[in-house]
Each structure stands twice: as C-alpha cells, then as structure tokens.
Amino acid sequence: MVHSRKALYLASVAFAASASLASAEGVEVLHWWTSGGEAAALNVLKEDLAGQGIGWEDMPVAGGGGEAASTTLKARVASGNPPDAAQLLGMALQEWAAEGSLGNLNAVAEANDWDSVVPASLKALATYEGNWVGVPVNIHRPNWLWINAEVFEANDLTPPTTWDEFNTVAAQLQDLGITPLAHGGQPWQDATIFDDVVLGMGGADFYRDAIHNLDPEALGSDTMVAVFDQMRTIRGFVDENFSGRDWNLATAMLMDGEAGMQLMGDWAKGEITRAGLTPGKDILCVPAPSTTGSYLFISDYFAAFNVSEDEKASQEALAASILAPGFQEAFNLVKGSIPARTDVSVGEFDACGQRAAADLKEAQENNTLVGSLAHGTAQTSAVQRAIFDVVTEHFNSDMSSEDAVEELQIAVESASY
Numbered sequence: 001m002v003h004s005r006k007a008l009y010l011a012s013v014a015f016a017a018s019a020s021l022a023s024a025e026g027v028e029v030l031h032w033w034t035s036g037g038e039a040a041a042l043n044v045l046k047e048d049l050a051g052q053g054i055g056w057e058d059m060p061v062a063g064g065g066g067e068a069a070s071t072t073l074k075a076r077v078a079s080g081n082p083p084d085a086a087q088l089l090g091m092a093l094q095e096w097a098a099e100g101s102l103g104n105l106n107a108v109a110e111a112n113d114w115d116s117v118v119p120a121s122l123k124a125l126a127t128y129e130g131n132w133v134g135v136p137v138n139i140h141r142p143n144w145l146w147i148n149a150e151v152f153e154a155n156d157l158t159p160p161t162t163w164d165e166f167n168t169v170a171a172q173l174q175d176l177g178i179t180p181l182a183h184g185g186q187p188w189q190d191a192t193i194f195d196d197v198v199l200g201m202g203g204a205d206f207y208r209d210a211i212h213n214l215d216p217e218a219l220g221s222d223t224m225v226a227v228f229d230q231m232r233t234i235r236g237f238v239d240e241n242f243s244g245r246d247w248n249l250a251t252a253m254l255m256d257g258e259a260g261m262q263l264m265g266d267w268a269k270g271e272i273t274r275a276g277l278t279p280g281k282d283i284l285c286v287p288a289p290s291t292t293g294s295y296l297f298i299s300d301y302f303a304a305f306n307v308s309e310d311e312k313a314s315q316e317a318l319a320a321s322i323l324a325p326g327f328q329e330a331f332n333l334v335k336g337s338i339p340a341r342t343d344v345s346v347g348e349f350d351a352c353g354q355r356a357a358a359d360l361k362e363a364q365e366n367n368t369l370v371g372s373l374a375h376g377t378a379q380t381s382a383v384q385r386a387i388f389d390v391v392t393e394h395f396n397s398d399m400s401s402e403d404a405v406e407e408l409q410i411a412v413e414s415a416s417y
C-alpha cells in the first residue's frame with residue numbers, strides 16, 4: 001500500500017510542484033484546529049507542504065465548531081486582507097461564494113480529476129455556480145456516542161442503541177457516582193446533541209423536513225416536543241461544571257473514566273489515539289442513540305479566497321496537496337475522519353473509521369445521509385444561529401418543551417425571512 005500511495009501522491013502533486021516555486025512566503029491558513037488531536041492532524045499538512053518547499057503561516061483561532069474563527073475571518077475579509085485559505089464548513093463556503101469573496105480552484109480540480117473522486121454530497125458544497133471554490137479535506141460523522149469500555153465492563157453495563165436505553169444506562173452510571181455524559185456547555189456542543197436527538201427521535205426524513213426544509217409542521221410537531229423532552233432528560237446527566245467546557249476536556253473526562261459517555265463527532269478520536277488509547281477497544285464507538293442506519297455528515301473545506309497572483313500559486317499548491325490520495329489517508333488517520341475521496345482505502349483505519357466508511361455507504365444507498373445543522377452543513381448561518389439560541393436557552397433554563405417548540409418556530413421564521 002505504501003509504495004502505491006506514494007506513486008499516486010507524487011502524480012497528483014505534480015501540478016503543485018511548479019506552483020510551489022512561487023510560494024516562498026508560504027501559505028497562510030486560518031483554522032480552528034487547536035486541540036491536541038487537531039493540531040497533530042494539521043501537522044501532517046504542514047509537513048507535507050514543507051516537503052514541497054512550501055512554508056506555513058499559521059492563523060489559529062481556538063473554538064470548536066469554528067464560531068470564533070468565522071468572526072476573525074469576517075474581520076480579515078472586511079479589511080481587504082483575506083488569508084490564502086480558511087477552514088470553513090459547507091454552508092459558510094456557499095455564503096462566502098455568494099458574497100463574491102472566493103476565487104476558484106478549477107485548474108487544480110481539472111488537473112487532478114476531482115470530479116471523478118469527490119463524493120457528490122461534498123462536491124455540491126465545494127462548488128458554486130459550477131466553480132470549485134474550496135477543497136474538501138475529510139468527512140466527519142457527528143452522530144457518535146463514545147463509551148469508556150472499562151467503566152462499562154466493570155459495572156456490567158451495555159452500550160445503548162436507543163434513547164430509552166441511553167436514559168436507563170445513564171441513570172445507572174449516575175447511581176454509581178459516575179458522570180453519565182461528558183459535555184461542554186457551548187452552543188455548538190448543545191446543538192451537536194440536539195442534532196442527534198432530532199435524528200434519533202424522528203429519523204432521517206423528519207430531520208430533513210425539520211432541519212433542512214424548515215417545514216413548519218415538522219418544527220411544531222409532537223416529535224419536536226419529544227425531542228426537547230429528551231434534551232431536558234440529557235441535561236440531568238451532565239456534571240455541574242459543564243458550562244463553557246471545551247469539547248476536548250469533555251473527551252478527557254471520558255478517557256479518565258470520570259464520565260461514562262460522550263456524544264461527539266469523530267474528531268474525538270484524534271484525542272483518543274493521541275492519548276495512546278484504541279478507538280473501538282478502550283473507547284467504544286456506537287452510532288448516537290436511535291440513529292443506527294442514519295449518517296449525519298460534515299466535511300471541512302479550505303476555501304479559496306480571492307488573493308493576488310503570487311498567493312494564488314501557494315493556494316493552488318495547498319489545494320492539490322490536500323486532495324492527494326496519500327495525504328488523504330495520512331491526515332484522516334490522525335484527524336479521526338475518513339477520506340474525502342471515494343478511491344482511498346480505509347483498510348489501515350481503526351474499527352470506528354472502518355465502520356464510519358461502511359455506514360456512510362449504507363446511508364447513501366438508503367437515502368439516510370443528512371448534513372449536520374450543528375456543523376454548518378444544513379442551514380444558513382442566520383438560521384443555524386437562531387436554532388442554536390433556542391436549544392441553548394432551553395438546555396440552560398427550565399423552559400418547557402412546548403415553549404421551546406414555539407420559540408423554535410418563531411426563531412426560524414424570523415431568521416429565514
């Protein structure tokens with residue numbers, strides 16, 4: 001595998017090689033990959049570029065989900081000084097393209113035949129009016145439940161597959177004096193759980209109706225009331241210091257056995273492997289309760305902002321490197337995600353990565369693949385923020401489920417007006 005990987009890799013960066021000569025200054029990249037596992041993955045990219053003689057100008061903005069990074073990016077673009085590339089989630093990429101702030105990567109895409117190897121769901125968000133405006137880096141799955149295997153084995157507990165089972169096992173953990181759910185009270189983390197509950201309680205069609213299509217009937221339905229009931233139940237399973245905690249610190253609680261479970265995307269695997277634990281063995285991965293068979297997806301993209309001719313060369317070199325098959329394998333092994341190409345084997349990936357790839361395929365076939373609201377793959381930023389506000393307010397107050405549903409409908413209506 002290693003030699004063929006290298007051959008493919010060399011072929012696909014041939015385009016980048018000429019560009020790299022012009023990029024002595026390096027490529028400036030704005031991103032939010034600042035946790036230990038994320039930084040390790042980013043290092044794979046930095047080293048890859050260094051191998052081609054391309055320097056790296058780091059522009060990290062801490063904050064999972066990328067909210068803080070988005071604010072910094074807006075300021076940079078407004079001042080007429082965008083970075084060469086910026087990490088973005090799908091809907092933001094579309095919004096920046098609509099603003100006219102993005103150039104295109106068509107030449108790199110054509111030279112490396114992206115059209116044949118990038119999955120359609122990713123291409124749809126990476127292209128705008130037929131132009132490649134960003135390059136997809138990976139595919140993450142946010143609907144995972146991570147479980148401390150030792151805690152579960154020692155106490156004879158069974159990994160839950162439904163929300164009812166989750167509630168039962170969480171209550172058992174609580175009785176044992178173990179925090180059932182490691183969680184950080186930040187809007188995007190609350191929304192990550194909300195995504196799981198909507199998908200789990202309603203199924204993929206309901207998720208699509210409510211979250212993608214903003215169908216008033218779905219948003220105001222009894223199912224949505226039940227979703228908020230379940231959110232209230234979950235609120236009872238987090239520790240009292242959850243407020244504001246970063247996601248990777250919650251993952252640390254899970255790894256230490258201070259908590260039994262965590263609902264989080266598979267970037268958690270970056271922390272797990274970096275701590276020397278094996279995903280699928282020390283920390284088990286099962287689809288978030290009641291979401292088996294469905295797949296929430298997100299992809300990180302690097303957007304190609306309008307830059308000078310000089311900077312364009314580095315930007316193109318970066319883009320070509322990112323989608324090269326060898327890099328796709330090396331990077332995603334560390335990041336916890338799976339490749340953004342259909343032709344890269346996941347044979348070397350851990351059990352959770354292999355399951356992610358198999359489940360993705362199944363979800364594509366069964367039409368149960370849906371983009372995540374929490375991670376910018378379902379709605380405009382205005383609607384996303386409006387829903388975050390309701391979810392977080394409900395989670396941190398004694399608001400009833402009926403009131404939350406009403407607030408949700410009002411918020412969505414005014415944000416999408």
Ligand code: BGC
Pocket residue numbers: 032033038063064065066089140247267298299300375
């Ligand atoms: C990104 C991941 C990142 C996570 C936590 C998500 O929105 O897609 O790449 O690891 O946020 O920062």
